[in-house]
Amino acid sequence: MPFSDRVTSAWRWLGLEGVLLVAAFVCDLAVVLPASVDLAGPRGRDLLLLPGMIVLGACALWARTRPAVAVFAGAATVFASTFLIRVTDAAAYTTLLSNVSLSETVAGLELVFFCVRRVRWAESLIGTGTLVLAGLFAAFQRTGSGSRSLGETLLLGMVLLVATVLAALHFRRGDAPRAESPMRDLVREQWPLIGGLSLPVFLELYQALDSDVRALPALACSLAAAATTVYATRRPLRAGLLLAGIIFVTSAALWVAPRQYLVGYGALPLTEVIAGIIIVVLLVRSVEPKRAWGAITLMSAAVAFTTLTNLASGRGRMNMADLRDAVIAAVLVLGIAVAAGLYLRARDSERRKVVEAAVADAQNSERMALARELHDLVAHHVTGIIVQAQAAKVIADQNPKVALEVIERIEAAGTEAMTAMRRLVGSMRAGADAVTDHATMDLDADLRRLVESGHHGVPVRADVRVPRDLPQEVARSALRLVQESLTNIGKHAAGATRACLLAEVRDGELHIRVADDGRQVAARPAGGSGGYGLVGMRERVELLHGRLAAGPAPDGGWVVEAWLPVEEEA
Structure with missing residues (x-):
């Protein structure tokens, strides 16, 4: 089988839940790998966090076929990983929950989702309870580097658990006839895009959780931009105008956000940058050029306005001296996106002609x-x-x-x-x-x-x-x-x-x-x-x-x- 076919087959096998796990694990690697070679503690000690993340993620994927067994295997993995961290004195990292990594959090929520959705009520209750106890044990017994309090962990964990259980109960009724839902169809069709966008969202989530509550408006704008990108696959022109409005709102959200909130050295959140690139490609590919360029111009104006306000406030990692480089980079990224859209438009036209000729x-x-x-x-x-x-x-x-x-x-x-x-x-x-x-x-x-x-x-x-x-x-x-x-x-x-x-x-x-x-x-x-x-x-x-x-x-x-x-x- 050719390599490209193998990659495609593996991507389809992962599904949305697998892609979310991979994105969360990549974000954890971005934290664990640098920490494993820093001067705090023995070199490489923090790599001991990875086995628990990998095995728990495998349990979450296993839950798609054997949820009753996988949820107990996941709970056992959390207990074993906690003992390993305690014995080796490794430093666990805090994300949503205290001393629990992002990939472990995502894997645990997926285990709960599949268990509640597909297992009988008694087994589902016991399995979910066991997994919750394992999570609480990890949050209290691991030696962590985060500063999240016990009350915050309990409150946030309860919110995530209730939301996951409600979602699972909703899908548990899937065997009964249900009316068609455009939103459900959109998620089912665009799960690769949703999974891909989860990576920059998780990276911003790390950044927001390290900050205070003032970072939440900026994170909300990034989430809205990601949702708009998925919507753009159906209505690219409307989504482009909506993203321009979100970028304008982001300028105010960044004004109140803590300093050094932005990931990297950009003047915009990473999720909004990626969303803008994808929507520009979709506009050039499928919308009439006159309307497409109107939406692209409005988006460019929103980016310019937000960048200037961000530089003027001095809250980002850039300053006015970097403006020239920022303009060149923006023009280059825009050109690449337009070229990609033109290529896809030409390919669609050629495919349409071939089909019409056939x-x-x-x-x-x-x-x-x-x-x-x-x-x-x-x-x-x-x-x-x-x-x-x-x-x-x-x-x-x-x-x-x-x-x-x-x-x-x-x-x-x-x-x-x-x-x-x-x-x-x-x-x-x-x-x-x-x-x-x-x-x-x-x-x-x-x-x-x-x-x-x-x-x-x-x-x-x-x-x-x-x-x-x-x-x-x-x-x-x-x-x-x-x-x-x-x-x-x-x-x-x-x-x-x-x-x-x-x-x-x-x-x-x-x-x-x-x-x-x-x-x-x-x-x-x-x-x-x-x-x-x-x-x-x-x-x-x-x-x-x-x-x-x-x-x-x-x-x-x-x-x-x-x-x-x-x-x-x-």
């Missing part, structure tokens, strides 16, 4: 196939009716009894024509794979029935030597070739007294030969001629990679010969 080709092929079928059926039956009607008109005065017999044959031919048309319409309604006119099941019988019907008005001597196991498409085309040839004899071969039909398989090919002893006339044939008979015959033969020859015979008359491959490669 649909047009399929429709054209279907029209040609239907045209051939209609021509073969109508020309054969109607020509026989016209020829016999002309004969009846000639002999009506001389021999009324014979004329009456001819009229009966005309009635029979008309009935057969109506039956054939009904079968064709029925096959069109049933699908392209249906067989019309009961043909191609036994070519020998079909050809002999065609010859005996005699609607073409000329006696035919048939020499048919074909096996019963011919490929259906070959037998069907052969029947239509003979039918069209006999119809042309009735229409064009003036004075023909006999016709000969040969059908045999030789050297891996089905050889069809139809000849008459008539003469060609310049007069208009009975029923007129659309000029499509020979064209349709050639199309049928070419589709099977065969050969067709049609023309006057050396001793008079007209000869049609076809060679159709009957091997598998045909």
Whole structure:
């Protein structure tokens, strides 16, 4: 399997819950790895926090299939990790809960979610309670570096637990019929984007939790920007205008936020920067250029305003001397986003053209196939009716009894024509794979029935030597070739007294030969001629990679010969 396919398969296997765990673990790595090489304590000691994070995350993924077992395994992992931290004197880090890492918090909430959603009530209550006790044990017994108080941990933990249980109860009713929800469909479709945006949100969450309550408005703006980005997959223009408003509001939120709140050296929160890039790509890709550039201009103005106010307040890590570099970086990022949007727009246009061309080709092929079928059926039956009607008109005065017999044959031919048309319409309604006119099941019988019907008005001597196991498409085309040839004899071969039909398989090919002893006339044939008979015959033969020859015979008359491959490669 190619590497790209493996990555795609692994990404789909992770799902939204797996992506959230990966994002939280990456954020924990951003804290643990630098701490493991600092001067506080033995080098590498803080890496002992990672096994508990990894195993608990694996338990959360396991809970998708075995939630009852996974929740107790997760609780045991938290207890074991806490003992390891106590014995080694490693320093646990505080995020939402005291002395509990972000990845452990996310994994614990997912364990509770799957347990409440899919396990029976008694087991769910016991499993959730065990996991909560393990979390409290970790918060109180680990040696942490955070300063979150006991009351804050209990309150925040209770809020997270209640929210998770309510969400699980909501999805527990999933077996019952529910009305379609656009929000639910959006989350189900865009879970990779939601998981990707969780990484910058978690990074800002770390930064906000290290600050005081004044950082919450800025964090709320980042969460709103992330939600707007997901909404942009449905309404990019509206989402672009909404993001511009969020960025304007962010300028006020950063004004009240603590100094050095921003992650890195940007003038905007990281989540809003990523949201702006994604929305610009979506605007250029799917919105009319005039409207797209209007929204991009408004977003750029909001970014410029927020950056200037942030630099003027001196609350970020940038100053006015860095303004030139910030402008260059912003223009470069905007250019990359626009280029990506143009590339995706061009690819979408090319894909649309390819699909339209494929649909047009399929429709054209279907029209040609239907045209051939209609021509073969109508020309054969109607020509026989016209020829016999002309004969009846000639002999009506001389021999009324014979004329009456001819009229009966005309009635029979008309009935057969109506039956054939009904079968064709029925096959069109049933699908392209249906067989019309009961043909191609036994070519020998079909050809002999065609010859005996005699609607073409000329006696035919048939020499048919074909096996019963011919490929259906070959037998069907052969029947239509003979039918069209006999119809042309009735229409064009003036004075023909006999016709000969040969059908045999030789050297891996089905050889069809139809000849008459008539003469060609310049007069208009009975029923007129659309000029499509020979064209349709050639199309049928070419589709099977065969050969067709049609023309006057050396001793008079007209000869049609076809060679159709009957091997598998045909």
